[in-house]
Amino acid sequence: MKKVGILGGTFDPPHYGHLLIADDVRTELQLDEIWFMPNYIPPHKDKKVTDHVHRVNMLHAAVANQPHFRVETIELERKERSYTYDTIVLLKKKHPHTIFYFIIGGDMVEYLPHWYRIDELVQLVQFVGVKRPGYSLRTSYPIIEVDVPVFAVSSSLIRERIQSGKSVTYLLPEAVQLYIKENRLYET
Ligand SMILES: Nc1ncnc2c1ncn2[C@@H]1O[C@H](COP(=O)(O)OP(=O)(O)OP(=O)(O)O)[C@@H](O)[C@H]1O
Ligand SMILES: O=C(O)c1ccc[n+]([C@@H]2O[C@H](COP(=O)([O-])O)[C@@H](O)[C@H]2O)c1
Numbered sequence: 001m002k003k004v005g006i007l008g009g010t011f012d013p014p015h016y017g018h019l020l021i022a023d024d025v026r027t028e029l030q031l032d033e034i035w036f037m038p039n040y041i042p043p044h045k046d047k048k049v050t051d052h053v054h055r056v057n058m059l060h061a062a063v064a065n066q067p068h069f070r071v072e073t074i075e076l077e078r079k080e081r082s083y084t085y086d087t088i089v090l091l092k093k094k095h096p097h098t099i100f101y102f103i104i105g106g107d108m109v110e111y112l113p114h115w116y117r118i119d120e121l122v123q124l125v126q127f128v129g130v131k132r133p134g135y136s137l138r139t140s141y142p143i144i145e146v147d148v149p150v151f152a153v154s155s156s157l158i159r160e161r162i163q164s165g166k167s168v169t170y171l172l173p174e175a176v177q178l179y180i181k182e183n184r185l186y187e188t
Contacts, residue, residue, distance in 0.1 A: 004033050006091075007034060008075075008103075010045065013050075013058045013172060014155075016170075020148060021103060022034040034069050037074065040052055041082055043081055043082060043084075043116065056071060056073060058179050074094075083117075088124050105131075110135055110139070127141065127142070129143040129146070130146055131150050133150055153171050158172060159186045
C-alpha cells in the first residue's frame with residue numbers, strides 16, 4: 001500500500017511553515033508522498049480568499065523540484081464548500097490502494113469538534129497533528145502527533161506584512177514571492 005500525507009489548506013499564500021511540516025511528517029512517518037490540497041471554499045473561513053487559480057499557481061511554484069510533493073486539485077473541481085469528509089470519501093474511492101494521513105496544525109486540532117461529520121471522518125483517515133504557536137494538541141480524537149520545529153509563520157502574517165511594505169524574504173519560497181509581485185497580490 002502506498003502511504004500519502006495530505007496537507008489540506010487555503011494556501012493564501014503557501015509558506016515555509018507548510019513546507020516544513022510536510023517535509024518532517026513525510027520523513028517521520030515514512031510516507032511516500034505529500035499531496036498539497038488547496039480548498040475551493042474553506043469550510044470555516046468567512047472572509048474572501050484569493051482566487052483559486054492564483055492559490056494553485058503559487059502552490060505549484062512552492063513545490064516545484066520536490067520529488068515527493070505534489071498538488072492535488074480534487075477540491076477545486078468540486079465548486080462548493082470543501083468539506084474534508086466529502087473529499088476523503090472521493091479520494092479513497094479513486095485510490096483504493098493508498099493509505100491517507102491528513103496533516104493539521106494545532107489551530108485545526110482545536111477546531112476538530114466542529115468539523116463536518118468528524119466522527120465518521122476519523123474512521124476514514126488518520127489525522128496527524130503538528131504544534132503551532134498558541135495552540136495545544138490536546139484532543140479526544142485519535143491523532144498521531146509529530147514533533148516539528150514550531151514556526152510562527154502564517155498566511156495572514158504574510159498578507160499583513162506585504163500590505164504594510166515589510167519584507168517576507170525568509171517566510172516563503174522565492175518563486176512564490178515572485179508570483180505575488182508579478183500579480184500584485186496582497187497589496188491592498
Ligand atoms: N506555521 C505553521 N505551523 C504548523 N502548522 C501550520 C503552519 N502554517 C499552517 N499550518 C497548517 O497548515 C494547514 C493549512 O493552513 P492554511 O493554508 O490555512 O495557512 P495559515 O497560515 O493557517 O493561513 P491563515 O493565516 O490565512 O489562517 C492547517 O492545518 C494549518 O494548521
Ligand atoms: O471538513 C471540515 O469541516 C473542515 C473544517 C475546517 C478545516 N477543514 C480543512 O482543514 C484544512 C485546513 O484548513 P484551513 O482553513 O486552515 O486552510 C483544509 O483542507 C480545510 O478544508 C475542514
